[in-house]
Amino acid sequence: MSDVSSNDVTHLSSDPNRPLSEQVLLAFAGETSHPLVGPWAKAKQDQQLQITFEDATRGIIVLGSTGFGKTVTAIEPAIKQLIDNGCGGMILTTKNADLGILDDFPEKIVILGGSDLATPTNLIAGVPSNVIRVFLEETRHNVERNGSYWGSRGVIYAIFVLETRRLMGRNPTLACLYDALSAPADFVADFDPWIESQEELPQEYLRLLNDVLNDRFSILSRGRSSLTTNNPESDEENERLREQYTWQTNQVITPLQKFGTDSRLRKYLCDPKAPPVDMSKVLYEDRKVIMTDLPETVFAGVGRIVNGILRSQMRNAVLSYPRHRKEGYGRDRFTFMVIDEFQHHISLDSSAAAKGLFDDNTWFDRSREFGQINIVATQGISSLAAKVPSHEPNSSVHALLQNIGTTITFASHDVATIEYMGRHVGGTDAQAVQQIISGHLDIGQALCASHRLRNHGGSMVAHVRGGAVAGFPHMTYGLGRGERVLDEDRFRPLEPQYSVNPFVSNTRTIKGWTDWLGKNRKLVKGQMVKAMTPTPANIPRRSYSVTNDKLGRSLAFSRQRDSEIQLHLDIKREHRDGAWRLSISIDALKSLSDELPQRRGFVDLFHREDSAKHSLEETDGWRIRLTRKGQVDHTFTLAREEESVELVLPSSDWEWLCEIAELLFPVYLEARENAFIASHAENDQLLKHFPTDDP
Known part of the structure; x- marks a missing residue:
C-alpha cells in the first residue's frame, strides 16, 4: 500500500455542518507500543484513525477471536452512530446480549423473532x-x-x-x-x-x-x-x-x-393475518432498524434462516429504490446492515447472477452506490471458508474480501486471517503485521487495514486501540454492554391450543358412560318413558337431562312427534375446541350406526380408495358422509335436507355417538313396552351417580 504523508487527523471531531458522508463513523486511537506499518510508522501516539460514513460504504469486516473486543469497540459504537444519524437498517445477530441496545432506542428498533418483544409478521409474504x-x-x-x-x-x-x-x-x-x-x-x-x-x-x-x-x-x-x-x-x-x-x-x-x-414462531413469524415486512418503508420512510431476537440458545438454527430471508428482502429494497440519489443517499443519508457471526450468513454463489439473484460478492460491490453501509463480524477467514458450498472455488472468499474496503482485526490465531493481513503489506512489514495479530494485541487493540480512508488521503495499515477517543463519545458506547440486559422471560411459552385427538381410544371415552348406565339402567329407562309420554296440548314438550361428561358432551331425552312414541336424543358438546348440537331419533342414529357394522373396516376401505368422500343415505331422511382430512384423520357429516341440518363431526365424536346408540338402544326398546314413569327427583340422582373420573 502507498505511503501518505498528509496524515494529521489529531482530534478531528465531527462537524454537523459537513455532509454525513464526511463525518466519522468509527475512530480509534493510535497505539505505539509496537511497530506501526504504513503512514503511521513515525506517527505520534495521540493520532487517530478515522473511518467516515463514505469509507464505510466500501464495507467493513471485523475479525478476531471471541472476547477481544469486536463487539464492544467496533460493532456497537458503529450501530449507535448510525442510529443517532437517522440511518435505517438491519442488525442480524443470534446473540442474546446484542439485544440490549433496544433499551436505548425503543422507538427506532423493530424486533422480529420469537419473543414477546417481537412484532408479528408473515416472514415470506410478498417474497418472490x-x-x-x-x-x-x-x-x-x-x-x-x-x-x-x-x-x-x-x-x-x-x-x-x-x-x-x-x-x-x-x-x-x-x-x-x-x-x-x-x-x-x-x-x-x-x-x-x-x-x-x-x-x-x-x-x-x-x-x-x-x-x-x-x-x-x-x-x-x-x-x-x-x-x-x-x-x-x-x-x-x-x-x-x-x-x-x-x-x-x-x-x-x-x-x-x-x-x-x-x-x-407460528405467532410472531408465521401469522397469515399480520402485515408483511415492508422493507422499503422501514428503511426509507420510517428510517427504522430491524433487529432479530432469535438467540441460538433458544431457537437453534432458526436465526440463520430468518436472517437469510431478511437479507434477501433488504437487498431487493435497496437495489430497487428509485429515489436514492434524489433523496441524498450516499451523501446526507445512508442505510446499513450489521451482521454478527457472519460465517452463519455468508452467501457466495458464482451462478447467482444467472438466477437473477445477488450473492455477497455482488452485494458488497453494487450496494455502495446506493449509500448502503455493510459491517460484518466473524472470528476468522477460516470460519467463512468453512461455510462456502463445496462447488464454489476456494478463491471466492478472497474475492469477497477484495470487495470489502476496511478490515479491522483483533487478536487471532487463525492462520488464514494472519496470512491475509500480511498480504496488505510486503517484505519485513508483512512479518511484523502477522506477529502483532498473533501475539501482541491486548483486548481492545486491533490492526486496521484499508484500501482507502478519506481523512487519511489513501490506503492505511495501522495498529490501533478502541474505547475512549477524544471528540467521539460514541466510541465508549459498547463499554456499557453488560448493563443493557433484557428480560429472559420474554421467551415464555404461549398458552397451548387444544384440538381433538384423532387417536383417542374409543373404549376409554365410552367407559364412563358404560359404567354409568350399568349402575343407573332403571333410572335411565324411567327417563326415557317420561320423555316418550304424550303431554296435554297446553303443556310444552320438555327434555329430560340425563348427564354430561368432562369432554363437554351432554345427553338428554325428548319426544319430537306427538303422533309417535319415538325417543329423540338431544346431544350437544360445549368445549374450547369447538361446540356442536344434534337432535336425532335414537332409531335413526342406530340405523346409521348399523350401516357401518365394521366402522374401522369401512374407514380402512375408504382410505384405500381414490375418492376423498363416501356417502350413505339412511332412513328418516338422514345422510352420513365420510370425508378424509389426512392419512389417519377423517370427519363425518350428518345431514337432513328436510330440516336443513348439516353437522360436521370429528371421527372421535361420531364413534362416540355410535357407542351411545349401541348402549341405549336395548334400554329404549324396554322403555317402549313399559309404563314406568320416574319422578323428577330421579334426574338429580342420575347426575350424582355419574363417575367423576371420566376423561
Missing part, C-alpha cells in the same frame, strides 16, 4: 418464489451434504404449495409449507376441490403442476390426489412411495420444522 426457492436450496444443502439430488424435489413441492396457496387467495407462511409437506393428505383435501373449480390458471403454474404430476413420488401422489394416475395398489408400492417421498422432503422439512411446531 425464486428467492424462496434459493433460500430452500441453501438450507437443504446445510442439512444434506452427501448429494445434490436428495431433497431437490422437496424444494419443488414446497414451491408448488406456496404458489397454490397464493392462487387460492391465501397468505402462505413457512409454517404452512411445513404443514403441507409433513401432511400431504391434508393439503390434497384442499387442493383437489380447488383445482377442479379453476377454469383458468397462469401458464407458469400449469407447468409447475405438470412437473409435480409427472413425479411418481410427489406430494400429490403421497396425498392420493384425484389428479394422479399412479396411486399405489399394494402395501409394497405404498411403502416405496412413503420412502421416496420422505427422502425427498426430509431435507426441507427439517429446517422448517420449528416454524410449524413452535407456537412462538
